[in-house]
Amino acid sequence: MTTTITIADLNKWLEDVLELKGVKIEGDFEIELVDTGAGVDSGVAQAVGYEAIQIAARLTDLAGALGYDVGSIGSAFAPLASPVSPVSSAIPQELIPATFEVGTVSEWKHGIEEVVLGATSSDGGTRKKTVTLGGENALPFYFDSPMPNPNHVSIDVFDMPIGMARAVRTNYEDVLEDPAEWAKKVVSKFGADMVTIHLISTDPSIADTPAREAAKVVEDVLQAVDVPIIIGGSGNPDKDPEVLEKAAEAAEGERCLIASANLNMDYQRIAAAAKKYGHAILSWTQLEINAQKELNRKLMKQCGIERKDIVMDPTTAALGYGLDYAYSNIERIRIAGLIGDAELNFPMSSGTTNAWGARESWMAASPIKDDSDWGPREYRGPIWEITTGLALALAGVDLFMMMHPTSVQVLKAVTDMLRGAGAGEGGGEGEGSTNGGGAAKIPDWVGMAIE
Amino acid sequence: MKINSPLQAYEHLPKTNCGDCGEPTCMAFASHLIDRSRNVGDCPPLTGVEFKDNYDTLTDLLAPEIREVTIGTGDHAITIGGDDVLYRHKLTFFNKTAFAYEVCDTMDEDELVSQVNKIQNFSKFYIGDFLTLDAVAVRCLSGDADQFANAVRTVMETTDLPLILCSLDATVLDAALEVASSRRPLIYAATTDNWREVAGLVLTYHVPVVLSAPGDLDTLKSLALTFASIGIRDLVLDPGTSPTEGLRDSFENFLKIRRAGIEGQTDIAYPLMAVPMTAWAELDGVSAAYWESVLVSIFTIRYGDIMIMHSTEPYSLLPELHIRDTVYTDPRKPVMVDSGVFEIGSPSRNSPVFITTNFALTYYTVESDISSNDIDCHLCVVDTDGIGVEAAVAGGQLTAGKIKEAFDSAGFDVREKTDHGTVILPGLAARLQGDVEDATGLDVMIGPPDSGRIPQWLESKWEK
Numbered sequence: 001m002t003t004t005i006t007i008a009d010l011n012k013w014l015e016d017v018l019e020l021k022g023v024k025i026e027g028d029f030e031i032e033l034v035d036t037g038a039g040v041d042s043g044v045a046q047a048v049g050y051e052a053i054q055i056a057a058r059l060t061d062l063a064g065a066l067g068y069d070v071g072s073i074g075s076a077f078a079p080l081a082s083p084v085s086p087v088s089s090a091i092p093q094e095l096i097p098a099t100f101e102v103g104t105v106s107e108w109k110h111g112i113e114e115v116v117l118g119a120t121s122s123d124g125g126t127r128k129k130t131v132t133l134g135g136e137n138a139l140p141f142y143f144d145s146p147m148p149n150p151n152h153v154s155i156d157v158f159d160m161p162i163g164m165a166r167a168v169r170t171n172y173e174d175v176l177e178d179p180a181e182w183a184k185k186v187v188s189k190f191g192a193d194m195v196t197i198h199l200i201s202t203d204p205s206i207a208d209t210p211a212r213e214a215a216k217v218v219e220d221v222l223q224a225v226d227v228p229i230i231i232g233g234s235g236n237p238d239k240d241p242e243v244l245e246k247a248a249e250a251a252e253g254e255r256c257l258i259a260s261a262n263l264n265m266d267y268q269r270i271a272a273a274a275k276k277y278g279h280a281i282l283s284w285t286q287l288e289i290n291a292q293k294e295l296n297r298k299l300m301k302q303c304g305i306e307r308k309d310i311v312m313d314p315t316t317a318a319l320g321y322g323l324d325y326a327y328s329n330i331e332r333i334r335i336a337g338l339i340g341d342a343e344l345n346f347p348m349s350s351g352t353t354n355a356w357g358a359r360e361s362w363m364a365a366s367p368i369k370d371d372s373d374w375g376p377r378e379y380r381g382p383i384w385e386i387t388t389g390l391a392l393a394l395a396g397v398d399l400f401m402m403m404h405p406t407s408v409q410v411l412k413a414v415t416d417m418l419r420g421a422g423a424g425e426g427g428g429e430g431e432g433s434t435n436g437g438g439a440a441k442i443p444d445w446v447g448m449a450i451e
Numbered sequence: 452m453k454i455n456s457p458l459q460a461y462e463h464l465p466k467t468n469c470g471d472c473g474e475p476t477c478m479a480f481a482s483h484l485i486d487r488s489r490n491v492g493d494c495p496p497l498t499g500v501e502f503k504d505n506y507d508t509l510t511d512l513l514a515p516e517i518r519e520v521t522i523g524t525g526d527h528a529i530t531i532g533g534d535d536v537l538y539r540h541k542l543t544f545f546n547k548t549a550f551a552y553e554v555c556d557t558m559d560e561d562e563l564v565s566q567v568n569k570i571q572n573f574s575k576f577y578i579g580d581f582l583t584l585d586a587v588a589v590r591c592l593s594g595d596a597d598q599f600a601n602a603v604r605t606v607m608e609t610t611d612l613p614l615i616l617c618s619l620d621a622t623v624l625d626a627a628l629e630v631a632s633s634r635r636p637l638i639y640a641a642t643t644d645n646w647r648e649v650a651g652l653v654l655t656y657h658v659p660v661v662l663s664a665p666g667d668l669d670t671l672k673s674l675a676l677t678f679a680s681i682g683i684r685d686l687v688l689d690p691g692t693s694p695t696e697g698l699r700d701s702f703e704n705f706l707k708i709r710r711a712g713i714e715g716q717t718d719i720a721y722p723l724m725a726v727p728m729t730a731w732a733e734l735d736g737v738s739a740a741y742w743e744s745v746l747v748s749i750f751t752i753r754y755g756d757i758m759i760m761h762s763t764e765p766y767s768l769l770p771e772l773h774i775r776d777t778v779y780t781d782p783r784k785p786v787m788v789d790s791g792v793f794e795i796g797s798p799s800r801n802s803p804v805f806i807t808t809n810f811a812l813t814y815y816t817v818e819s820d821i822s823s824n825d826i827d828c829h830l831c832v833v834d835t836d837g838i839g840v841e842a843a844v845a846g847g848q849l850t851a852g853k854i855k856e857a858f859d860s861a862g863f864d865v866r867e868k869t870d871h872g873t874v875i876l877p878g879l880a881a882r883l884q885g886d887v888e889d890a891t892g893l894d895v896m897i898g899p900p901d902s903g904r905i906p907q908w909l910e911s912k913w914e915k
Contacts, residue, residue: 090654090681091647091650091651091654091681092677092680092681093647095643095646095670095673095674095676095677096673096676096677096680097673098669098672098673098675098676098718099669099672100668100669100671100672100707100708100711100719101711102707102708102710102711102714102716141699141702142703142706143703143706143707203882205881205882205885235845236882237845237847262845262846264846264847286838286842286846286848287786287838287842315842317839317842319770319773319774319777320577320773320776320777321812321813321816321839322810322812322839323773323774323777324776324777324778324780324782325782325786327752327777327778328538328539328540328782331538331539331540332538332540335538357841357901359901359903360769360770360773363901363903366576366903367820367824367903367904367906368576368819368820368823368903369823369824370574370576370581370823371574371575371576372572372573372574372575372765373765374765374769375764375765375766376766379737379764379766380765380766380769380770382741383741383744383766383767383770384769384770386741386744386745386770387744387745387748387770387773387774390745390748390749391748391752391774391777394748394749394752394753406741410741410742410745414698414745414749417695417696417698417699418698418699418702418749419699420699435667435668435669436664436666436667436668436669436671436690436691436700436703436704436707437666437697437700437703437704439665439666439667439691439697441666441693441695441696441697441700442665442666442691442692442693442697442701442729443693443694443729443732443733444732445590445726445728445729445731445732445759446590446591446617446618446619446639446640447590447591447592447594448592448731448732449557449592450731450761451735
């Protein structure tokens, strides 16, 4: 027997059935929705939905009447007795239970090399502190694997007064003439983990300071502070090899980071000096992942630099001025290292100070006529440096060379927070942990009053 | 997307190479479907009755892993979600994170109107275009439905920007939706306490909705499943944004949900909401604003699709707009522009000749600084392998030889084409001055270190 009935009829019919206990149901029935040609509008859909849910409830009741256990199903439906609107009757009474799960990334099997900077007396140096970079087995701050070492900040010191944004300069007016005092200040006042001494006066077009004299400045800085130091040249590709060689000699045994070797200069001479006097070397390339592989390969194969002595600087472009390239280049390098590229799995450093080259960080007002007001510049600069550094921290940078004390403070605070306190001591969550956390620390912002 | 090679898309195309789409072949069109630079609807034959099945199949196969949700109507409507990858270099991220800034219903009318105007009028010039804010979030602080609805009405009268209506009280949301539903606002939020009432509102008003389960991914998934079961799929998920102590947990939750979604867990493959304004619960003043921008950076990079902020100070908006542009710029766009010597405006024989690099960002910045200040000049673009001035000088990609070569290969003889025989180096390339003089025999001047200062520089230094 086949009978065609409307849903409303079916519903009515089932209502009757429920009242006739013990009735026997036979045969099939089919439901036909007549398309009136206007399509099924939402009102019709609502009405049909309403009928359908009633039918479901009645069928459930019927199943119950026939002795089937429907306790858990029944609760999903609105009680038939209450007057329900078509809309709310479509909404179940209870949430559908669910468990969220997601795995870890299986292809991140290869750790990033760990590089220690600074040598204490037990290692033949005079540093009181060392800094360990790298060692990750996942992207920064990811739950896949705890991050063994925190991010570190080295503050820039120059061997002569240089031009800098006003917001930066006000912090250093009293020490501009004295690199040793400058170094002391960044460590004791601004919380620098390391100091970078830039020997820029050695550039022939600036002051052409002889390499031997520049090396004296390095000695002074090593005397002034007990943290590990980074020794930077002037960026002149012809003069730097000699300058860095002399500086490396003067700092023998202190395990500094020599900054930097580049494909466009005599990197072999710099590498040889780093190796001879026991330093690590900064391998600097310009936004090009293949060049970075090439230089790292040459440093290892051609110059005999050990893996534990290489830190990379794949170049930092400022927010708004190429950070997108720098970000993706660094993220690609880090992921390549994690999945097993042995020419790229080294810790990374960023010249975050480059952020101060962005006009938004220092210019009094926009040079473009139709621009909205840029507001006071003293607040724009530090957040420019923070944002540039933070983006690269998320991409994979371990070490930041910075200048503004507020930027240093905020970057350290946020990266420590993201890393999680004690993550390095095995306090990180286990693999594949799920279901979220931290609910108690989420403020109720919807009704929050702000002064 | 369920497919990843042009061949798989090609299977469902007409294969007639008719060229109506503007591509030479169906295969070429297929490759653009895969890189998402073209849509199925761009193939005219496919939109016909004959190919309806193919159209539907292909649309389904090409649908992004993360569902797209549209908020607002008309020209200001914003679409969020739509991503297919976890890292931008793998393809690109689609539909930039929508930035909403908040107002509340306890502001007096003048204050409300002025803040909304601030939000809708802010624009930051950037390489030939303006970066702007997207939406207004209206929060209910009064707890009063009428007061909230009135505030929403005032906001609607002031701006066409899309709205987010924020209250956890369904009665309050109902009152506001009566006023605003035609504008397709996003409503915040359905929770474990109010979800039945809010679902009722969504069914009645047909608006997108945020599901909120702070720090509880099981419940968030449960809410999403339940809403989907009654046909509500324009969902945004809020796993909670903890500003400081719980930040690591919040960050982790964003990573987990997005990873699950991209890996094919469709039950939770919806756009994500972050709320950086939670910074204001724990901090105040510049510290809170800075921290808010920090949260914006973190969640723009790691998978926030829409977010709500408080501070509209320029020092907040500038970095926020720029980090979003950084993350959402298509990494497939070329790094370099053509090298050569170009006319900006209508240069005469007395006009200056500036030198810059072929790094696209450098070029566009210099070009817009010059042209927006109505300066006529020649601009020599040197091939530095797409590296900016300072780095190219340091790395040897910008040298006197390269500069000479740029003029020579463009056939531009400075002494012949100008009366002054002078070129102007960027301030950051000052150290090349002597070399360039030797290599070209021209007079070499040092311009400002930032091209934004070219107008002032010309006024004080250029007397030719």
